[in-house]
Amino acid sequence: MEQPEEEPAKSTQKPASKSRSGSKSGKKTSSAKQQSGKEEKTAQTAAPKSEKRRGRPRKKSVAEESQPVVPAPVQVSAPAQPAARKSGRRTRQKEDALASVRIIPLGGLGEIGKNMTVIETPQDIVIIDCGLAFPDDDMPGIDLVIPDFSYVVQNRDKVRGIFLTHGHEDHIGGLSYLLKELNIPVYAARLTIGLVEGKLKEAGNLKTAKLNIIKAGDTIRCGSISVEAIAVNHSIPDACAFAIFTPAGTLVHTGDFKIDYTPVDGQMIDLARFGELGRHGVLALMSDSTNAERPGMTPSERRVGEAFEMLFNKAGDRRIIVASFSSNVHRIQQIINVAVRHGRKIVVSGRSMENVTAKAMELGYLKAPKDAVLDVDHMKGIPDEKMVVITTGSQGEPMSALTRMARGEHRKLSVTSHDFIIISANPIPGNEKLVGKVINDLMKLGADVIYESSMGIHVSGHACREEIRTILGLTKPRFFIPVHGEYKHLAKNRDLAREMGIQDDRIMVAENGQVIELTAESMKSVTSVVSGAVMVDGSGIGDVGSIVLRDRRMLSEEGLIIAVATIDSKTGAILAGPDVVSRGFVYVRESEELLVGARQVCRQALAAAGNGQGGREWSNLKQAVRDQLGSYLFNKTKRRPIILPIIQEV
Numbered sequence: 001m002e003q004p005e006e007e008p009a010k011s012t013q014k015p016a017s018k019s020r021s022g023s024k025s026g027k028k029t030s031s032a033k034q035q036s037g038k039e040e041k042t043a044q045t046a047a048p049k050s051e052k053r054r055g056r057p058r059k060k061s062v063a064e065e066s067q068p069v070v071p072a073p074v075q076v077s078a079p080a081q082p083a084a085r086k087s088g089r090r091t092r093q094k095e096d097a098l099a100s101v102r103i104i105p106l107g108g109l110g111e112i113g114k115n116m117t118v119i120e121t122p123q124d125i126v127i128i129d130c131g132l133a134f135p136d137d138d139m140p141g142i143d144l145v146i147p148d149f150s151y152v153v154q155n156r157d158k159v160r161g162i163f164l165t166h167g168h169e170d171h172i173g174g175l176s177y178l179l180k181e182l183n184i185p186v187y188a189a190r191l192t193i194g195l196v197e198g199k200l201k202e203a204g205n206l207k208t209a210k211l212n213i214i215k216a217g218d219t220i221r222c223g224s225i226s227v228e229a230i231a232v233n234h235s236i237p238d239a240c241a242f243a244i245f246t247p248a249g250t251l252v253h254t255g256d257f258k259i260d261y262t263p264v265d266g267q268m269i270d271l272a273r274f275g276e277l278g279r280h281g282v283l284a285l286m287s288d289s290t291n292a293e294r295p296g297m298t299p300s301e302r303r304v305g306e307a308f309e310m311l312f313n314k315a316g317d318r319r320i321i322v323a324s325f326s327s328n329v330h331r332i333q334q335i336i337n338v339a340v341r342h343g344r345k346i347v348v349s350g351r352s353m354e355n356v357t358a359k360a361m362e363l364g365y366l367k368a369p370k371d372a373v374l375d376v377d378h379m380k381g382i383p384d385e386k387m388v389v390i391t392t393g394s395q396g397e398p399m400s401a402l403t404r405m406a407r408g409e410h411r412k413l414s415v416t417s418h419d420f421i422i423i424s425a426n427p428i429p430g431n432e433k434l435v436g437k438v439i440n441d442l443m444k445l446g447a448d449v450i451y452e453s454s455m456g457i458h459v460s461g462h463a464c465r466e467e468i469r470t471i472l473g474l475t476k477p478r479f480f481i482p483v484h485g486e487y488k489h490l491a492k493n494r495d496l497a498r499e500m501g502i503q504d505d506r507i508m509v510a511e512n513g514q515v516i517e518l519t520a521e522s523m524k525s526v527t528s529v530v531s532g533a534v535m536v537d538g539s540g541i542g543d544v545g546s547i548v549l550r551d552r553r554m555l556s557e558e559g560l561i562i563a564v565a566t567i568d569s570k571t572g573a574i575l576a577g578p579d580v581v582s583r584g585f586v587y588v589r590e591s592e593e594l595l596v597g598a599r600q601v602c603r604q605a606l607a608a609a610g611n612g613q614g615g616r617e618w619s620n621l622k623q624a625v626r627d628q629l630g631s632y633l634f635n636k637t638k639r640r641p642i643i644l645p646i647i648q649e650v
Helices: 040-042 083-098 150-154 175-183 191-204 271-282 304-313 329-341 351-362 403-404 432-444 465-477 485-501 546-557 590-611 617-636
Strands: 099-105 116-120 125-128 144-147 159-163 186-188 212-215 218-222 225-231 240-246 247-252 282-287 321-322 345-349 373-375 387-391 419-422 448-451 479-483 514-518 523-528 535-536 560-567 574-583 641-649
Touching: 083 345, 083 546, 099 247, 099 345, 099 523, 116 448, 125 546, 159 218, 175 191, 186 191, 186 329, 186 546, 240 271, 247 271, 282 465, 304 329, 304 419, 304 465, 321 403, 329 345, 329 387, 345 351, 351 373, 351 387, 387 403, 403 432, 403 574, 419 546, 432 448, 465 485, 560 590, 574 590, 590 617, 590 641, 617 641
Parallel strands: 125 159, 159 186, 186 212, 247 282, 282 479, 321 387, 321 419, 345 373, 345 387, 419 448, 560 641
Antiparallel strands: 099 116, 099 514, 116 125, 144 535, 218 225, 225 240, 240 247, 514 523, 560 574
């Protein structure tokens, strides 16, 4: 999906954390000056003590070799203690049994997008993600939708920080709006922070943001809550799951994930850590549900590279144009690799594609030979057979580069019969018509368009049933909460948990705003908080509600009638009008009889209302015109336009 234009900004700060392998914390990654205070001290203290990690040892980095070992997080149930400590152990076990933690989803359940989850203990709150969603067809004029985070604003004194699973818009797109309300520490991996910096720069709050780079294995203590990042595979580098350690027990949030045994960047999902957490005891698992309907496993991203190799050979001497998600850095890397092998230069088109590519290359997540990647302003003179264009527009977005090419409106690129176009993405539900129109328009221009997923040109970044089954088997959670998906996805994930032997009373398919309270032995829904969709329209945030949307839909579907009249303030006599103006309702020249009748109805309504008990109150006059004119027009046309009476007194 398209991202706002950004200038790459260097992130020179390092995490305030300790990794479970023992690496000490570096400097705080913040573009703001250091601020003192209780909240910041609490959010950045060292990781909790725990048992040493079991299992096959992981090879340490050079930095880790020189650092002391920090034990892994505490178990859900306390380990056995010597007999002399029985009393203390019983007290601690009793406290653990009484401890509770709340999980409050504010977005991402029963929908695709605007993912946001609150984890709350009596003393502290941490947030997982703050994303956006794109508007539905019944939201005319709306640019994007973000979660209603009024609950965390109301509890600002408890909020210790926000943790981002990865850099996709549905997980970070609402962050700039949240930080305008709450300037809390942000913790995320390096590429995610790089993408966040660009969004905050455009929003104007980068300088004050408290951005902290973390890596897989790091644990951040936020008061009574500690959060550990765990490496997972997804369609963007640096994706993380989180283990959240609370007095009540350990929660695991998978984020968006898949299991890729041959990842493009060589970074494997840390299945061993999931298994270790399971052996220690996981109170609740929150798992990605996007592909819970699909059997088997999601294919490796490398399969797409093999398909590109075949298609580049098929293209021959034609120019190749590939449309993909701008954030799919692994996909872009594979396109670059194949293009270089075929002796082609890579041209990047589309603002978000240019921004993400520049940032990923700056941070080392994309690699290409010197001068192999160009922007559209420097492609002059490169022959078609030596060029590959990587562009936005895989979802048919109206202002994307590929859509503008299809309409013949791109300032630098014109599609011809000598173009071989690959759309390397499946349409997101709801975008099928947009994508279909772009494909039709490209084909009308003579281009050869490859878009079938059966060609192997796209694989999902989300886990299918066997991968979810693997995580369930490793973590062995006491309770299970499906997240990230429409209701049908959540329900299928619930069914999968049942198959794995988790009892119905230990599974909860929740809704946004539902407050789920967990103890060591129970899970229940206790109340609900304000949640929902906050619509962003231009610079307006939340000022468009259901009534405004209803009026916009009526305007778009039924049109507008304006009734204008001038009356004498003393006598109530009509001095001018009434005139009736139609916009989007009927064609005036062909509906003169209807409009003459409408004027007569307005005149009668004004006369009757002016002589009634209410006198000549403007509100009474306007309502009378609105009611009687509305009835007349519906009887004649069976349509209900918006009626706007304008009455002046002189």
